[in-house]
Amino acid sequence: MPPAGCYSPVYTCAAGRRRIIDGQIVACWVQMGLVLGLVCPVAVAWAGIQGIVEAVRAADQRQAVPAALLIAQLLQMPMAGITTGELGFLFWAVVGLALAAGEAAGRRSL
DSSP: OOOTTOOOOEEEOTTSOEEEOOSHHHHHHHHHHHHHHHHHHHHHHHHHHHHHHHHHHTTOGGGHHHHHHHHHHHHHTTTSOTTSHHHHHHHHHHHHHHHHHHHHHHHHHO
């Protein structure tokens, strides 16, 4: 059982040893290999950046909060798994809200 407050995924090696993988980038490398492990963080960053761009494009002061949350979560990507668990729920919910706000702003301007 992991110690209290330890939310890092634990992987068991073929030799039976356990190792703790912390960070989205390294977790993607371990789970998907080197090639797809590089595509995964780029795709996550692209989704976050698209959310930031759409939130800024909405030109609404209330959209500063989702943009700030996405920037903070993208900065945490090397240190935490931002697409899984509670952080993942928050990340993808904020991406969805930011994209929806940008889409709504685009329809209003037409």
